[in-house]
Amino acid sequence: MSQKVPYVSLEYSKPAPEDLLSRSREFLDLMKKRRTVRDFSSEPVPDEVIFNCIEAAGTAPSGANMQPWHFVVVKDHTIKKEIRQAAEKEERINYELRYSGEMKQDIAKLETNFEKPYLEKAPVLIAVFKESYRLDENQVRRKNYYVNESVGIATGLLITALHTAGLVALPHTPSPMKFLNTILKRPNNESPTVLFPVGYPAGNIQVPDLKRKPLNEIITVF
Numbered sequence: 001m002s003q004k005v006p007y008v009s010l011e012y013s014k015p016a017p018e019d020l021l022s023r024s025r026e027f028l029d030l031m032k033k034r035r036t037v038r039d040f041s042s043e044p045v046p047d048e049v050i051f052n053c054i055e056a057a058g059t060a061p062s063g064a065n066m067q068p069w070h071f072v073v074v075k076d077h078t079i080k081k082e083i084r085q086a087a088e089k090e091e092r093i094n095y096e097l098r099y100s101g102e103m104k105q106d107i108a109k110l111e112t113n114f115e116k117p118y119l120e121k122a123p124v125l126i127a128v129f130k131e132s133y134r135l136d137e138n139q140v141r142r143k144n145y146y147v148n149e150s151v152g153i154a155t156g157l158l159i160t161a162l163h164t165a166g167l168v169a170l171p172h173t174p175s176p177m178k179f180l181n182t183i184l185k186r187p188n189n190e191s192p193t194v195l196f197p198v199g200y201p202a203g204n205i206q207v208p209d210l211k212r213k214p215l216n217e218i219i220t221v222f
């Protein structure tokens, strides 16, 4: 049986053309300054900022509006340490055995290795989980739709919100990362997709001078 919802008026006001342009330029300039950071200060960040950014991520569109995501915020040092140890265990095997020569060459410019001190040092970790399916009130499996796309969009909003607020983040994907279900006590219908250390950068740090593809390389207009 289909479930209808009430309709409400769209909250929207059409910007003047010059505002449209200036707003898009300002946003572009802001986003160009976003960089992945691997060197964090341990200075705490206000809870409310993190919660606002996660709430913003939760505004993402999703298949049939199922909102198939869950965000776990970790500030507790013992849990961060546990996550670091579990991540480094996997990453050590990755670097020593699982990564191909091609992959190692491709990531060489990032100067990464199996050690992940930022998982302990950053004041906050945010783990993003995708809900592959739901369990209804009778514990019957129900479908979610376009889960990867939906969670990908929500994650993009999260990164954007954190950057806009003035924080830095690192999308970290230790693989496999099912250990996050155990440590963070998430159910089996959820899988971790990315783990973000979040905070302030540690002083005047350097980041690799990576270039973004120019617009003409990423766009086709008909």
Ligand code: IYR
Pocket (backbone or CB within 6 Å): 091, 107, 110, 112, 113, 114, 172, 173, 174, 175
């Ligand atoms: N997950 C590893 C390796 C790594 C892989 C890719 I693809 C990157 O863009 C960066 C790192 C690590 O975090 O070190």
